[in-house]
Every structure is written in C-alpha cells, then in structure tokens.
Amino acid sequence: MKVDDLLNVPQFSLDQAEKDKAMLVLMKGLHEHHVANSVAYKEICTRVFGTKVDFKTLEDLPFIPVSAFKNHQLMSINEGDIFKVLTSSGTTGQSVSRIYLDKDTARLQSVALSKIISHVVGPQRLPMLVIDSKAVFENKLSFSARGAGILGLAPFGKDHTYVLNENFEPDEAVLKGFLEKYDGQRIFIFGFTFMVWQFLQKANFDKKYDLSNAILMHSGGWKKLIDRAVDNATFRLKLKEKFNLEHIYNYYGMVEQVGSVFMENQNGYLHAPNFADVIIRNPVDFSVQPIGQPGLIQVISALPISYPGHSLLTEDIGVLEGVDDSQGGWKGKYFRILGRAKKAELRGCSDTFNK
Amino acid sequence: MENNQKLINSFQEALGLDTSSIVDSLTYQSVPEWDSISHMILISQLEEDFNVSLETDDVIDMSSFAKAREILAKHGVSF
Numbered sequence: 001m002k003v004d005d006l007l008n009v010p011q012f013s014l015d016q017a018e019k020d021k022a023m024l025v026l027m028k029g030l031h032e033h034h035v036a037n038s039v040a041y042k043e044i045c046t047r048v049f050g051t052k053v054d055f056k057t058l059e060d061l062p063f064i065p066v067s068a069f070k071n072h073q074l075m076s077i078n079e080g081d082i083f084k085v086l087t088s089s090g091t092t093g094q095s096v097s098r099i100y101l102d103k104d105t106a107r108l109q110s111v112a113l114s115k116i117i118s119h120v121v122g123p124q125r126l127p128m129l130v131i132d133s134k135a136v137f138e139n140k141l142s143f144s145a146r147g148a149g150i151l152g153l154a155p156f157g158k159d160h161t162y163v164l165n166e167n168f169e170p171d172e173a174v175l176k177g178f179l180e181k182y183d184g185q186r187i188f189i190f191g192f193t194f195m196v197w198q199f200l201q202k203a204n205f206d207k208k209y210d211l212s213n214a215i216l217m218h219s220g221g222w223k224k225l226i227d228r229a230v231d232n233a234t235f236r237l238k239l240k241e242k243f244n245l246e247h248i249y250n251y252y253g254m255v256e257q258v259g260s261v262f263m264e265n266q267n268g269y270l271h272a273p274n275f276a277d278v279i280i281r282n283p284v285d286f287s288v289q290p291i292g293q294p295g296l297i298q299v300i301s302a303l304p305i306s307y308p309g310h311s312l313l314t315e316d317i318g319v320l321e322g323v324d325d326s327q328g329g330w331k332g333k334y335f336r337i338l339g340r341a342k343k344a345e346l347r348g349c350s351d352t353f354n355k
Numbered sequence: 356m357e358n359n360q361k362l363i364n365s366f367q368e369a370l371g372l373d374t375s376s377i378v379d380s381l382t383y384q385s386v387p388e389w390d391s392i393s394h395m396i397l398i399s400q401l402e403e404d405f406n407v408s409l410e411t412d413d414v415i416d417m418s419s420f421a422k423a424r425e426i427l428a429k430h431g432v433s434f
Contacts, residue, residue: 084384114415123410137392151391155414158402160395 001025003302006275007112011119012263012330014274016323019332020058023277026302027310028055031062034308037076041308044068048352059279059288063298063311065353066256069097077102077306088145088255099256102306109259112303113152116261116273120249121156121215127182128157129175131191131199133164145255146192149219152258157188163199170199179209186213192220193250197230201238211243219251223340232268252337256309260301262335267327269334276301278335280320281313283345286352294319294338296349313349315341358434361404362424369393369400379421405432 001022006014014022031053034041041064045053049062068074069088081102088097101109136147154160161178165171178187189211191200196218216239225235232250239245250264260276272278279298280289289295297318304310317338326334366377370388383389389397398414401407401423407430417423424434 110415114411118411121411123412125409125411125414154391154395155398155411158399 003108003275006302007108007115009274011116011273012265012271012332015331016333019274019277023275023300023302024055024058026275027058027061027300030302030305030310031055033305034076034310038074038308040068040072040074041076044072044353058277058300061300061311063300063313064308065313065349066097066254066315067350068353069099069256069309070095071354073098074309075100075307081306086148086255086258097256099258099309100307105304105306108303108305110152112259112273112275113261114155116263117153117156117217120217120263121188125156125158126186126188126215127159127178128154128161129178129187129189130157130160130162131164131189131195132162133166133168134162135164135166135168146220148255148258149192150190153188153190153217157190163191164195170203172203175200175203176205179205179211184210184213186215187211189214189216191218193218193222193235194220194224197225197235201235201242209243211239211245213247214243214245215247215249216245217249217251219253222337226339236268254299254312254314256312257299257301257304259303260299262299265326265328265330267334269321269326269336271326271330271334272332274332275303278318278320278333280318280335283317283341284348286313286348289320291320291322296341296345297335297337315346317341317345358405358427358432359424362401362420362427362434365400365404366397366420366423369397377420379419379424381420383418401427405430407432 003026006022044064045062053062054060082100083103083106084101086099130150132146132150161174163170163175236248239248252262252270253260262270262272264270277300280295281298282289283296294317297314297316299314300311318335319338320333320335323333324331363374363377366372367374370393372388398409402409405427413426417426428434
C-alpha cells in the first residue's frame with residue numbers, strides 16, 4: 001500500500017471500510033517514520049500516548065495539536081534536504097508555524113491538490129476569475145495564506161483576471177469585462193469566502209450574468225460572514241438567485257496539511273478525499289464523537305513525510321454529518337465546521353500537550 | 356533545433372533568465388526567477404509561442420526545461 005494507490009483512483013471513491021484499511025497501514029508507517037526521524041515528535045507522542053501505540057484502528061493513531069508547529073521545530077528530514085518552508089499567517093503577537101517540506105512531500109502535495117480540484121473542475125484549464133488583488137504576491141519571500149491559496153489553484157485556470165486593483169479596491173470594469181467576455185461559458189471563479197460575498201455577490205450590475213456553467217471555489221472561513229448573519233445556506237442561495245450559480249465548492253484546509261483539502265459538494269458538506277480523513281473528538285477527554293456530536297476536528301493525511309503533520313488536532317469545532325451516504329455518491333466521511341474553539345475549550349488540550 | 360531555440364526564447368522572455376542558464380537541467384523553483392507566479396506566465400508564453408493548449412497536468416508536470424520540451428512534443432511540437 002502506497003499513498004499513490006490512493007491518489008491514482010478517482011477521489012471520494014473509497015468507502016470508509018476500504019479507506020480505513022488502507023489508511024491504517026499508511027499511517028502506522030508514517031507514525032513510525034516520524035518517531036524515528038523527529039526527536040520533538042517522539043517526545044510529544046511519548047508524553048501523551050506512551051511509548052507503545054496499539055494500532056487497531058485509525059482512531060488509535062497519536063495526534064499532536066496544530067499549535068505544536070509554533071513551539072517546536074518539527075521536521076523529519078536533514079536540514080540540507082529542506083526545499084521550502086511554509087509559514088502560517090499568525091496574527092500580531094503570535095508566533096508563526098513553520099512547516100518544512102522536501103521535494104518529495106512538496107510534489108505529493110501538488111499532485112494531491114490537483115487530483116481533488118480536477119475531480120471537480122476537470123482536466124481542462126478554464127478562464128479564471130480571482131476575487132482578489134495581484135498585490136497579495138508582492139512580498140515574494142513570504143506569501144500570505146491568500147497568496148498561497150491563489151497560486152495553488154492557478155494551474156487550473158488561464159486568462160487569470162483579478163477583480164481588485166493594486167490598492168485592493170474593486171475594479172468594476174475588470175469584473176464586468178470578464179463576465180461579459182465569458183457570459184454563459186464554463187469559467188472558474190476563486191476567492192476567499194468573505195471576498196466572494198463582498199465583491200461578487202454584492203457587486204452591482206446593469207444586467208444579469210449567467211454563471212450556470214461557472215464553478216466557484218472558495219475558502220478561508222465564515223467568521224466575517226457569520227457576523228453579518230450570512231451562513232453557508234444563505235451564501236449558496238443568494239449566488240443562485242443572482243447569477244444562477246450552483247456549482248459552489250467551499251473547502252477546508254490548512255498550511256500544516258497542504259494538499260489535503262476537504263471539499264464541499266452539492267449537499268453543502270465537506271468531504272474527506274481518499275488519502276485524508278477527519279475524526280471529531282470530545283474537547284475534554286479526546287474521546288471520539290459519534291455522528292451529530294460536535295467536537296474538535298482531528299485531520300489525518302497520508303501526505304506529510306518531511307514533517308510530522310500526518311495527524312493533527314485542530315482548534316476548529318466541527319460535526320460529523322454522515323459516512324458513505326452523501327448525495328452525489330461521494331464516499332467516506334462528510335462533516336461541517338461550526339467555528340473556532342473558544343480558549344476555554346482548548347484549555348484541556350493545552351494542559352495535556354504542554355506539560 | 357529551431358524549436359529548441361524558440362523554447363529558449365520563450366523561457367527567456369517569460370522568466371527573464373539569461374540564455375546561458377536555460378539548459379536541460381534548469382528546474383522549477385531552483386532559481387528565484389522561476390517561481391510559482393512566473394510559472395503561470397511561462398505557461399501562457401508557451402501556449403502563445405507554440406500555439407498549443409496546455410492542460411492542468413501539463414502545468415504541474417513542467418518541472419524542468421527538459422520536461423517542457425517533452426510536454427510540448429506530446430502536443431505535436433517537433434524538436
């Protein structure tokens with residue numbers, strides 16, 4: 001069993017039983033690899049999970065908190081093999097996470113992302129409308145998460161057109177020009193959730209553009225929209241009303257697991273691809289929550305080889321909605337994000353891992 | 356040979372590299388000029404110069420100058 005076996009079959013095609021079996025083998029191998037090659041990972045795991053892990057199911061796999069990448073240098077390669085260092089967008093006053101990639105892991109990430117996105121978009125590159133500004137690329141040495149998100153999806157597009165000018169102001173002429181040029185055609189639209197709402201949904205047009213063949217992908221979180229009482233259902237409904245836009249795909253991913261993207265489908269829930277998974281855990285005792293019970297989201301991915309990011313406890317709260325029975329035939333687990341965990345909810349986590 | 360020179364010119368124009376550094380062993384992200392932003396400029400340049408339409412997999416697979424030649428050959432460009 002190799003990760004390529006899970007990448008080279010159509011994504012979202014494995015049912016949970018098949019996937020559990022394949023992932024268990026891969027994750028056991030990855031855990032042992034990181035214990036052998038990262039002293040910091042071994043220390044954290046041993047402290048919390050003991051020296052010997054009994055791998056009966058994926059749920060037995062040790063996990064570390066995403067915040068560990070801020071406090072520790074976590075890598076499983078020699079310094080000379082570092083190809084790229086990704087950093088998280090830490091808010092002011094916080095330390096940033098550092099994720100160390102070698103060439104192999106970077107390649108796996110881009111192949112994996114391509115398999116997921118092309119499952120939705122298809123193999124042909126489509127005219128691409130980006131709801132952002134080119135100015136996000138100005139500091140080439142340290143891209144923001146936004147810049148990295150756009151660049152990750154750029155290979156799926158052509159005639160890349162940016163709706164905001166260099167000063168991050170909407171350029172209506174550019175937006176209208178693009179929609180006029182490709183009215184009714186297959187196009188690819190990408191932007192951060194809040195910006196799509198602000199600069200596409202709320203833009204004023206003299207005519208109704210037909211985006212029934214367009215594919216919209218968006219990410220970045222709902223916080224700003226929830227403050228404005230816009231949830232996912234409203235977001236989808238309003239875009240359908242305004243543009244007849246129905247192919248809408250939100251996704252959930254993080255810099256600590258680039259390439260492992262959890263993708264929404266027509267039912268509005270996020271789905272785990274073949275080579276990744278989610279487990280919802282009780283924030284107090286970390287036991288596994290059943291369908292319908294909210295908890296901290298643990299993300300599992302078979303991609304991280306150069307750094308121990310294969311099993312992470314996030315600071316997001318989510319709820320499992322079902323397994324193998326999603327509308328549209330996508331197999332495996334599907335879930336919903338409820339928001340960021342409150343500080344109090346993370347206290348148990350920090351007590352456990354930062355002794 | 357003619358198309359090889361044309362390919363060197365495309366790389367030079369899109370990436371702003373000196374022609375002497377545009378050799379088979381030149382790989383993506385090995386020089387500051389060939390990063391993920393200029394990569395998309397390079398792709399557009401190749402599509403224009405060779406009148407081909409490259410797919411997403413081609414964009415992702417184009418990891419070196421030699422690989423670019425291979426991918427263009429797949430699209431009917433002879434070297």
